[in-house]
Amino acid sequence: MRAIKIDCIEKAKRELSLIGADVSGVNIMSAKAIHRVIRVENVPIKAAIMLKQEMLSKGGEAAVSWGVGNLSVDATDVLLMGTAKQFNELNKKLKAQPFGLSKLADVLRGTLNNLEGNKCKGLICRGHCLPLGERTIIMGILNITPDSFSDGGSFFDLDTAVEHAREMVELGADIIDIGGESTRPKAEPVPLDVELERVIPLVKRLVQGIDVPVSVDTYKAEVARQALEEGAHIINDVWGLRADPDMAGVVARYEDVPLILMHNQKGAEYGIMMDDILGALLESIDMAIRAGVREENIVVDPGIGFGKNTDQNLEVMNRLWEFKTLGYPVLLGTSRKSMIGNILNLPVTERVEGTAATVAFGIAQGVDIVRVHDIKEMARVVKMTDAMVRR
Structure with a gap:
């Protein structure tokens, strides 16, 4: 047994x-x-009572606030528990019900479908296709800054940066992600003209000199605009469209340019942390779609190390699979970060094993892309983990 x-x-x-x-x-x-547990937030009491009754009638379970019983609350969160079959039957019944339950049924169906796998099976990047689901995609980090937390100054020279990019591709990188401004805590913001001077010449060299997509790590719309005009393939926004309102419109002009939306915030204060993070990412996704970005071009990033302390980062890592409910490919960036240093009490230069643990665990939880510095070592970790996970 x-x-x-x-x-x-x-x-x-x-x-x-x-x-x-x-x-x-x-x-x-x-x-x-298949057994699923789905949390629905802030359901008006009339809808919550009907939702609970319908789920119970299908043989499932629904937990609500005790205040629903004596009508002392106006709304409640609802925890739905049941098999996929029971949820399917519930959805059919809810479609004909009042109090907003018909709309809830549509959202619930989408969430359940997302848990079955990504809608996007391939990420198209201006002529390049990254096969999602078949294997984990490796994004190589190329910081052309003097002050990045890990490799600041190492590749500040243009020729050195180009050579390093080529080396990363040879070692197994599927994407090269260029960063012209350090995003480490307390880093000084870089003026637009300085970031452009760092990023654009390198984009020009790499789009002609390597055979993988070139991503630009920026939250400034003008940097993204000029980079895309020079042939960049992907935009990686660490502020999830919240820093520059023009960013979504810039990316939306291109039918086949993926946009990575990362969760970020100032400070590490949350209500219910995972609810807040997922909710913020949904807002970023909505901003992108309303601006015209295609759904199949959207990638989400939980933002490990951004707006989160060590314990919060570990909690997000433990619950990475929940990001699948959004229905978009997930990128994980943990390489050499302080979470690893704090746990292992090691400097940036000695975090390769800790990074490997997070990469392997992330793949097991369903992430599609890993963003890393140490390509040779992480390519081996990815290949071994994929052999176990993606059978």
Whole structure:
């Protein structure tokens, strides 16, 4: 006797087939093998009562605030618990219900579908295609700054930066991410003209000199605009469109330019942290889509090390799989960060093993892209972890 972990329809069908169930039985029973727990926030009390009753009628469970029983609250969060089949039946019933439950059904269906896998199977980058799901994509970090926390000054010279980019590609980098301004805590902001002087010449050299997409790590719309005009393939915004309102419009002009939206905030104060982070990313996604960015071009980044202390970073790492509910590819950037240094009590130059642990764990939790400094070592970690996880 043994326990089996089943978290998607594909795995459910595989296990049912292995015991010899017929095809019709596999199709009928697979949704019964998956158990989901979904939290819905701030549901008005009338809708919450009906939602609970409907979930119970399907054989599932729904937890609400005790104040619902005596009508002492106006709204409550609801914790829905049930099999995928029960959720599917619930959705059908909710579509015909009042109090906003029909709209809730649409959101719930989308969330459940997202847990089955990314909508995006390939990330198109102006002629390059990055195969998501088949293997983990490696983004190599190329900081052309004098003050980045890890490699500031190492590749400040243009020729040195180009040579390092080529070396990273040879070692296994699928993307080169150029940063012209340090985003370490307490770093001085870089004026626009200075960032342009650092970034644009390198973009020009790399789009002609390497065979992988070139990403530009910037929150300034004008840097993104000029970089894209020179042929850059990806924009990586560490402020998730919140620093420059023109950024989304700049990227939206291109049909095949991915936009990475990272969670970031000033300070580390939260209500319910994961709710706040996911909510902020949803707002960034909405800003992008309203500006015209295509959904298939959006990538999300939990923002490890940004607006979070060490314990909070560890909590986010432990719950990375929750970002799958957003339905977009997930990028993880943990390379050499202070979280690793604080846990291992090691300087930046000695964090390769800690980085490897976070990369392997992130892949196991479903991330699609890892952003790293040490390409040779992390390419090996990625290949080994993919062999176990992406079977």
